Amino acid sequence: MSNSRGAVFVTGASSGLGEATALGLADAGFTVYAGVRSAAGADRLTRANPAIRPLTLDVTSADSVAAARKELAAETAGAGLHGLVNNAGICVSAPLECVPLDDLRAELEVNLIGAVAVTQALLPLLRTRSAATAAAEPAGRIVNISSGIGRVAAPFLGPYAASQFAKEGVSDALRRELAPLSVSVSIIEPGAIMTPIWSKVADGARRVLDAAPAEVAGSYRARFEEFVALNEKRARDSRTRPQDVARAVGHALSAPRPRIRYRVGQDAWSAALAARLLPDRVVDALIQRQFSAVRASAPAPAIGGTEAAR
Structure with missing residues (x-):
């Protein structure tokens, strides 16, 4: 390792929030290892910053996770990891009645089980860093990228909300288990941000609705179109950028006393307050009112048809 701030590993760094986080941490002086799924993702990162070190990683593959751990242990040469950023994720969006159970399993495998698998594999390296550092502040640090949807579940995002x-x-649970071991755990809760995930969400939903029986899909299609329009508008209008998430991750990895939760964006704060203060029926009514506003302002873009999505 050449940088004094230590080595960090970022999963899901090929695009979007992960890419911005990897670049931001490298600029801040960390030695960044970036988990990517493809050579194209690795090339894009190294073109943007040649100091970033891509590692091929599939968080759903035990062999891939074990190989990444072995490489990180060799690269850090006994010094251990300063931080792990669990960012890898997918978003399955569709009415729950229509969601194939394999898609639900995939959502949980990537977003939840994959994060736990990587954490289990790398905790010995994080504890190594802790043991070699003064106990005045956490040394090994874990940052889990969650979402405002982890506080208030939106319709048509059931699988994603579950994860x-x-x-x-x-x-x-992990934070409370690791606190005596000088390993901190922080959660980042971003609100709406315009990233490539939104086109993937719409495409995946089209595939699910087109595969469902016509009478079932017909019960949801109009409201789902409104949902897509609402989410795209939120993302496009949002002032929150991927770099804002990267800055929150940087704080969690460097502050003497990192926060437990970082809410990034006004809508993330609103979701947290609503979950804490408002009765569930009031939250339901507010969500329905947002759909009504979209319906009144403009026709939603059509989602559906016979074309395959992937």
Whole structure:
């Protein structure tokens, strides 16, 4: 390792929040190892910053996780890891009645079980860093990227909400288990941000609805179109950028007393307050009112048809 701030590993760094986080941490002086799925993702990162070191990683593969751990242990040469950023994730969006169970399993495998698998594999390296550092502040640090959807479950995002609610719970348990070992655990809860995930969400939902029986899909299609329009508008209008998430991760990895939760964006704060203060029926009514506003302002883009999505 050449940088004094230590080595960090970021999963899901090929694009979006992970890419911005890897670049931001490298600029801040960390030695960044970036988990990517493809050579194209690795090339894009190293072109942007040649100091970033890509590692091929599939968080759902035990062999891939073990290989990444072995490489990180060799690269850090006994010094251990300063931080782990669990960012890898997918978003399955569709009415729950229509969601194939294999898609639900994939959502949980990537967003939840994959994060736990990587954490289990790398905790010995994080504890190594802790043992070699003064106990005045946490040395080994884990940062889990969650979502505002991990506080308030939106309609048509049931699988994604399930994974994020679960990640919040796992993070809380992990933080309490690791505190005596000088390993901190922080959660980042971003609100709406325009990243490539939104086109993937719409494409995946089209595939699910087109595969469902016509009478079932017909019960949801119009409201789902409104949902897509609402989410795209939120993301495009949002002032929150991937770099804002990267800065929150940087704080969690460097502050003497990192926060437990970092809410990034006004809508993330609103979701947290709503979950804490408002009765569930009031939250339901507010969500329905947002759908009504979209319906009144403009026709939603059509989602559906016969074209395959992937």
